[in-house]
Amino acid sequence: MLAMMTHTQKKVLRLSSSLPRLRRNNDRKTATLSTPDGKRPLIANTFGLPSGKSFSCPNATSVCEKVCYAGKLEKIFKGTRELLLANWDAVQNKSVKELQEMIQFMIDDFKWECNKYNAAKLFRIHWDGDFFSNDYTQAWRKVIEDNKDVQFWVYTRVPDAVKILTGIDNLSLYFSADDDNKHWAKRLKEDYNVKLAWLSSTFDEASSQVKALTGAPGAKCPEQTRQIPLISIDGGACYSCGLCTTNKTDIRFSISKK
Numbered sequence: 550m551l552a553m554m555t556h557t558q559k560k561v562l563r564l565s566s567s568l569p570r571l572r573r574n575n576d577r578k579t580a581t582l583s584t585p586d587g588k589r590p591l592i593a594n595t596f597g598l599p600s601g602k603s604f605s606c607p608n609a610t611s612v613c614e615k616v617c618y619a620g621k622l623e624k625i626f627k628g629t630r631e632l633l634l635a636n637w638d639a640v641q642n643k644s645v646k647e648l649q650e651m652i653q654f655m656i657d658d659f660k661w662e663c664n665k666y667n668a669a670k671l672f673r674i675h676w677d678g679d680f681f682s683n684d685y686t687q688a689w690r691k692v693i694e695d696n697k698d699v700q701f702w703v704y705t706r707v708p709d710a711v712k713i714l715t716g717i718d719n720l721s722l723y724f725s726a727d728d729d730n731k732h733w734a735k736r737l738k739e740d741y742n743v744k745l746a747w748l749s750s751t752f753d754e755a756s757s758q759v760k761a762l763t764g765a766p767g768a769k770c771p772e773q774t775r776q777i778p779l780i781s782i783d784g785g786a787c788y789s790c791g792l793c794t795t796n797k798t799d800i801r802f803s804i805s806k807k
């Protein structure tokens with residue numbers, strides 16, 4: 550029903566809704582469109598929640614807690630932290646239906662901007678944070694299924710989220726794995742054939758781990774190896790690269806970038 554309304558009808562509905570508004574983020578790496586100097590994103594195509602076990606990451610591992618890039622940005626940038634905390638407050642104690650409505654409103658705004666700037670409809674769920682409850686994950690599933698004109702992608706350390714989100718055409722789903730949760734990576738690979746985003750100290754270590762489970766090493770993230778820039782006039786690294794956004798292969802990340 551919501552997905553079939555015009556943008557104006559949805560705006561009217563949102564203005565009359567008592568539900569809080571979710572806010573998107575700009576991210577240089579995920580941007581589909583950049584400023585003419587190629588330095589900043591023009592469209593906010595990602596959404597985040599505060600990270601860590603005290604917030605939205607129930608399955609944070611010791612490895613990811615130590616190196617969490619997004620968590621570090623939260624500490625550095627007060628405005629970013631406030632935006633994430635506002636999103637966090639907004640999603641508390643809501644039903645699946647309410648969460649679905651809130652997420653759909655956010656995606657409507659995103660699509661409206663994409664149409665205005667003639668930009669690709671590519672949306673990264675959770676530049677920071679994770680699926681903190683099954684209700685929240687179910688709400689995302691419904692929104693993704695209702696918006697087939699958007700290609701979504703996400704990495705999660707939550708096994709239940711993989712189970713709930715598996716098998717959606719317009720979602721590229723990755724299980725984020727490392728030494729601490731490799732038992733889950735094995736099970737989810739076997740049961741759901743989910744793609745893996747593996748984090749190790751080095752690319753070689755990650756290669757051994759991925760190969761042990763899949764028979765192939767997976768691809769190194771080319772932004773980490775500096776084969777492609779974080780952002781350029783052609784957009785962010787992920788938009789130019791496309792490996793994760795299209796679910797092409799298992800991916801390796803290295804803490805040392807070596």
Ligand code: SF4
Nearest residue numbers: 770772787790792793
């Ligand atoms: S492999 Fe490509 S799509 Fe995936 S994180 Fe790296 S740059 Fe982005």
